[in-house]
Amino acid sequence: MTAAPPATTTEPGTGISSSSSASKNLLSVSDLTVLFDTPVGPRAAVDGVSFDVRDREILGLVGESGSGKSVTLSSIMGLTRSDSARIEGSARLGDTELISADESTLRRIRGKDVGMVFQNPMTALNPVRTVGAQLADAIRLHDRTVSRAEIRERSRDALADVGVPAPQMRLGQYAHELSGGLQQRVAIAMALINAPGLVIADEPTTALDVTVQAQVLDLLLAARERGASVVVVTHDLGVLAEVADRVAVMYAGRIVEIGPVADVIDHVAHPYTAGLRASLPRLGTRMERLTGIGGAPPLLVDRPTGCAFHPRCAHTETVCTTDRPELRPVGDAHASACHRWEVLHG
DSSP states (O other): OOOOOOOEEEOTTTOOEEETTSOOEEEEEEEEEEEEOOTTSOEEEEEEEEEEEETTOEEEEEOSTTSSHHHHHHHHTTTTOSTTEEEEEEEEETTEESTTOOHHHHHHHBTTTEEEEOSOHHHHSOTTSOHHHHHHHHHHTTOTTOOHHHHHHHHHHHHHHTTOSSHHHHTTOOGGGSOHHHHHHHHHHHHHTTOOSEEEEESTTTTOOHHHHHHHHHHHHHHHHTTOEEEEEESOHHHHHHHOSEEEEEETTEEEEEEEHHHHHHSOOSHHHHHHHHTSOOTTOOOSSOOOOSSOOOOTTOOOSSSTTGGGOTTOOHHHHHSOOOOEEEETTEEEOOTTGGGTOO
């Protein structure tokens, strides 16, 4: 008897088919749209974003400031809810729909099922509570039966796991007594202390020197080795080249390219991704100055018609100014939202 071929599914919004025998999806986001009230009416900071995060995968979201990366993930976790915001679409964590979940459900999920590493650890950490007290809060919020001795042991072990020296002493210190690198390690320890299945790291290497950056990236890799999936938000494509399995490139609130990190970097299929790659410094190459992307990202209240990148693109044709391109497959597990992707794709 001949075995039936594995069933295929399509990753939302990309047209990319994948076998059901592949890793299961931990998080599935479909057509996520986040609108904020502005003086000229509601405008979409996130505009129809779809992607999956697979089991034990590191997915990178990359793009310039204002591209919608942080708003996407903050909205998934209910952190942008307000009277001036409207959130549409779907984000399913396992069997739980997060977009429509009430606040009590989200509080149970945050810190237990999803750990979050925020962009600036100095502002994410409470300046008037010790490191130990904050780690204890993270544990006790989800398990009120644990003893003080066990909390202290788990907190110490969590700091040791992320490479904090003298972890017992650090439990009694405050955030301002720690270097930027140690603050970030504490923030990561807090995100991992309840062994969540998904870790969201928002610009975890910003403002850190290159040595500490490498150490932080190693911690994210270690989290995956312990069974977690990780989403890394960054403006640095070079960071994702070091750690990510797949990368989604965002511009003006939309995903413009998505695929395995090697494909996206080595076989670019969108001019914005090409610009990000060209702006990376190259070791062993003499450069008078880095290559930048001309122009500036569009304002939320003044998005261009057609492809939002067309005012900055060297390959623009008339269709680019009038018709907004949708994501379409350009290779195995690789999709691009560009009318002229063949010009770049190598």
